[in-house]
Amino acid sequence: MIIKWFKYSSPQTFYPLAGKMIPWFAWLAAILAIAGLYVSFAIAPTDFQQGEAYRIIFVHVPAAWMSMFIYIVMAGWAAIGLGLNARLSAMMAQALAPTGAIFTFLALVTGSLWGKPMWGAWWVWDARLTSELILLFLYLGFMALQSSIDDPRRADRAGALLALVGVVNVPIIYFSVKWWNTLHQGSTINMGVAPKMAMTMLLGMLLMALAFWMYTIAAALMRVRCIMLERERSADWVKELSVGGKS
Amino acid sequence: MQWASWSAFFNMGGYAFYVWFSFGLTALCVIWEVLALRKRSQQALRLSKLLAQD
Numbered sequence: 001m002i003i004k005w006f007k008y009s010s011p012q013t014f015y016p017l018a019g020k021m022i023p024w025f026a027w028l029a030a031i032l033a034i035a036g037l038y039v040s041f042a043i044a045p046t047d048f049q050q051g052e053a054y055r056i057i058f059v060h061v062p063a064a065w066m067s068m069f070i071y072i073v074m075a076g077w078a079a080i081g082l083g084l085n086a087r088l089s090a091m092m093a094q095a096l097a098p099t100g101a102i103f104t105f106l107a108l109v110t111g112s113l114w115g116k117p118m119w120g121a122w123w124v125w126d127a128r129l130t131s132e133l134i135l136l137f138l139y140l141g142f143m144a145l146q147s148s149i150d151d152p153r154r155a156d157r158a159g160a161l162l163a164l165v166g167v168v169n170v171p172i173i174y175f176s177v178k179w180w181n182t183l184h185q186g187s188t189i190n191m192g193v194a195p196k197m198a199m200t201m202l203l204g205m206l207l208m209a210l211a212f213w214m215y216t217i218a219a220a221l222m223r224v225r226c227i228m229l230e231r232e233r234s235a236d237w238v239k240e241l242s243v244g245g246k247s
Numbered sequence: 248m249q250w251a252s253w254s255a256f257f258n259m260g261g262y263a264f265y266v267w268f269s270f271g272l273t274a275l276c277v278i279w280e281v282l283a284l285r286k287r288s289q290q291a292l293r294l295s296k297l298l299a300q301d
Binding site for chain 1: 249250256259260261262265266268269270272273276277280281284285287288291292294295296298299300
């Protein structure tokens with residue numbers, strides 16, 4: 001078992017494996033998104049307080065979850081890359097960052113589009129919104145730092161340190177609605193407490209979150225394949241692969 | 248079904264702009280990311296092919 005894992009931890013063997021996995025995750029994402037959108041728009045009832053505007057929840061909350069979750073996974077890969085000097089782990093961290101940044105951006109913008117009709121403001125400097133904005137800057141900082149250092153192994157180490165220091169922000173975002181009195185509404189789902197929302201609303205949110213999750217895996221695998229090709233351009237396996245014409 | 252008609256669906260109880268902007272932007276971001284990744288991998292393959300032929 002251990003030997004097998006080490007086998008796949010080299011770019012050369014992971015490249016074709018990732019290529020085989022991408023269509024599966026992409027199809028799963030598409031099917032889950034269609035099911036999630038159907039539940040979100042056709043089945044979930046109108047909210048008695050917020051009317052139809054609440055339907056933004058079906059994209060806002062999954063995007064916000066993914067923004068935090070991807071950061072934790074990214075920092076985890078970065079830590080493994082730093083600790084074991086494993087180049088594929090560092091590449092995985094690098095591959096996750098842009099997708100995480102996109103979900104953070106979407107969480108912020110859809111939140112703004114929800115805030116305007118409900119609160120009357122596009123933006124307020126409260127704890128939840130501010131810490132999520134800092135998350136976006138952490139992603140962008142990680143990407144900028146990584147690309148500003150020419151030596152990829154040094155770039156990996158510098159990026160990993162930034163990612164690990166920034167991880168402290170994730171619990172701050174998550175608990176911000178508890179720790180501070182914020183305009184942002186409390187969490188919709190609490191562990192150990194019965195959800196305060198209709199089952200169909202919950203189902204729509206979970207389906208959309210799963211769709212985003214599968215999409216993230218597919219996108220990260222696509223990106224890590226690009227990174228492998230770009231970094232290992234002079235390696236024999238890339239030469240053989242590109243001349244053979246197979247992707 | 249929650250909707251009396253298609254126009255009621257598109258109207259989203261008066262919140263059409265906010266709801267459709269949110270979902271539309273998400274779809275755009277996903278499409279853009281996939282296209283950008285396709286382009287990037289094609290470019291990477293093309294460049295390594297050129298290098299391999301040297």
